[in-house]
Amino acid sequence: MGKIMIIGAGGVAGVAAHKCCQNSKVFSELIIASRTKSKCDALKADIEARGTSAKITTAQIDANDVLALSALINSEKPDIVLNLALPYQDLTIMDACLNTGVDYVDTANYEPEDTAKFEYKWQWAYREKFKAAGITGLLGSGFDPGVTSVFAAYALKHHFDEIHYIDILDANGGDHGYPFATNFNPEINIREVSAKGSYWENGGWIETEPMEIKREYDFEGIGKRDMYLLHHEEIESLALNIPGIKRIRFFMTFGQSYLTHLKCLENVGMTSIEPIVYEGKEIVPLQFLKAVLPDPASLGPRTKGKTNIGCIFRGFKDGKEKTYYLYNICDHEACYREVGSQAISYTTGVPAMIGAMLVMNGTWKGPGVFNIEEFDPDPFMDALNKWGLPWQEDFCPVLVD
Numbered sequence: 234m235g236k237i238m239i240i241g242a243g244g245v246a247g248v249a250a251h252k253c254c255q256n257s258k259v260f261s262e263l264i265i266a267s268r269t270k271s272k273c274d275a276l277k278a279d280i281e282a283r284g285t286s287a288k289i290t291t292a293q294i295d296a297n298d299v300l301a302l303s304a305l306i307n308s309e310k311p312d313i314v315l316n317l318a319l320p321y322q323d324l325t326i327m328d329a330c331l332n333t334g335v336d337y338v339d340t341a342n343y344e345p346e347d348t349a350k351f352e353y354k355w356q357w358a359y360r361e362k363f364k365a366a367g368i369t370g371l372l373g374s375g376f377d378p379g380v381t382s383v384f385a386a387y388a389l390k391h392h393f394d395e396i397h398y399i400d401i402l403d404a405n406g407g408d409h410g411y412p413f414a415t416n417f418n419p420e421i422n423i424r425e426v427s428a429k430g431s432y433w434e435n436g437g438w439i440e441t442e443p444m445e446i447k448r449e450y451d452f453e454g455i456g457k458r459d460m461y462l463l464h465h466e467e468i469e470s471l472a473l474n475i476p477g478i479k480r481i482r483f484f485m486t487f488g489q490s491y492l493t494h495l496k497c498l499e500n501v502g503m504t505s506i507e508p509i510v511y512e513g514k515e516i517v518p519l520q521f522l523k524a525v526l527p528d529p530a531s532l533g534p535r536t537k538g539k540t541n542i543g544c545i546f547r548g549f550k551d552g553k554e555k556t557y558y559l560y561n562i563c564d565h566e567a568c569y570r571e572v573g574s575q576a577i578s579y580t581t582g583v584p585a586m587i588g589a590m591l592v593m594n595g596t597w598k599g600p601g602v603f604n605i606e607e608f609d610p611d612p613f614m615d616a617l618n619k620w621g622l623p624w625q626e627d628f629c630p631v632l633v634d
């Protein structure tokens with residue numbers, strides 16, 4: 234029994250809050266704190282209308298303000314802080330956790346607001362500070378990173394002596410009926426997909442042009458889709474934590490209409506993060522674009538279809554070559570019926586709750602900052618089956634060339 238503070242009240246925070254309240258034997262108290270308090274209050278009302286025994290309170294907070302956040306944590310005394318704001322807030326929230334001696338969990342690695350480049354170095358620099366403070370920092374407890382990283386730890390623990398190749402495949406077969414919309418925060422999503430791609434091979438990064446590498450794959454529950462190689466954050470930590478790894482790639486599916494719209498927006502400068510002056514006011518084109526695009530939270534009632542996200546592993550067991558595919562299929566409409574949001578937020582919010590639960594109940598505890606694959610994968614894998622993201626295995630998958 235404990236108290237969790239969720240920071241943020243967007244798509245992912247909404248699902249995580251619902252899931253914490255379904256799991257009220259562990260999370261008996263929840264405080265939802267975010268920039269816009271009315272969103273926290275609306276989320277509280279929605280959860281309470283569905284029924285929960287957890288006690289929910291809300292608060293306004295600017296998580297960029299370390300002192301204000303430290304004061305809120307000190308007055309609320311949560312056992313754990315779950316950061317579901319944006320990657321820009323990771324370091325200030327980690328600082329507030331250090332100030333107050335409270336454990337920290339997030340789903341996305343830090344990205345400076347003025348450079349579209351995400352990597353772990355900023356958060357890994359907190360390892361010693363967290364260790365000295367005796368608190369746990371769990372990084373990347375979403376789906377990818379998160380579940381995909383735990384899949385890698387599980388494959389290594391149970392199925393391989395050495396994993397040499399990992400292909401992470403993220404397919405969204407959902408259709409929301411809009412010509413163009415992003416399934417999670419548009420600013421973060423567009424920064425991610427318009428950046429150069431990269432993959433890890435033989436101890437170093439190989440960089441590609443954006444969307445340069447394309448493959449087709451036939452996904453169970455979805456069908457054939459084009460997928461494109463992207464840089465993705467779990468590659469960086471898995472490259473360190475999976476001994477003997479030779480190559481890790483990440484592919485995500487995109488439809489032609491999405492790509493054509495994105496290209497057009499890029500060509501006219503709407504995806505730029507360089508500020509421009511418009512009618513005497515400085516604006517960032519990408520932030521303006523976010524304001525005119527559909528809110529990802531509004532896609533829930535309209536999205537039909539499934540997601541299929543998982544990892545194909547190749548390596549050796551007992552001297553024999555082996556392949557193994559671990560994946561989850563999630564249905565957009567089922568997620569909406571359960572917690573009022575589509576599957577992208579669901580597949581991130583559920584593992585965020587599970588990671589927070591395992592740190593809070595002491596299953597995954599240790600002073601320092603950890604990537605999720607550094608902990609024992611088994612309790613997390615069991616919890617996925619229990620809390621709405623059951624996984625499937627295939628010992629003879631079609632490989633990606």
Ligand code: NDP
Nearest residue numbers: 241242243244245268269296318320341375376377417418
């Ligand atoms: P949203 O944009 O829907 O929600 C973000 C929330 O954070 C909003 O409620 C926003 O407030 C709040 N917020 C932003 N800035 C601040 C601030 N300074 N102080 C307090 N609150 C703030 O994003 P998502 O829910 O889609 O994504 C949440 C996180 O999950 C992101 O970091 C994203 O990268 C990550 N993610 C991870 C995935 C994974 O698989 N690992 C997949 C998808 C997302 P306001 O309501 O005022 O805008």
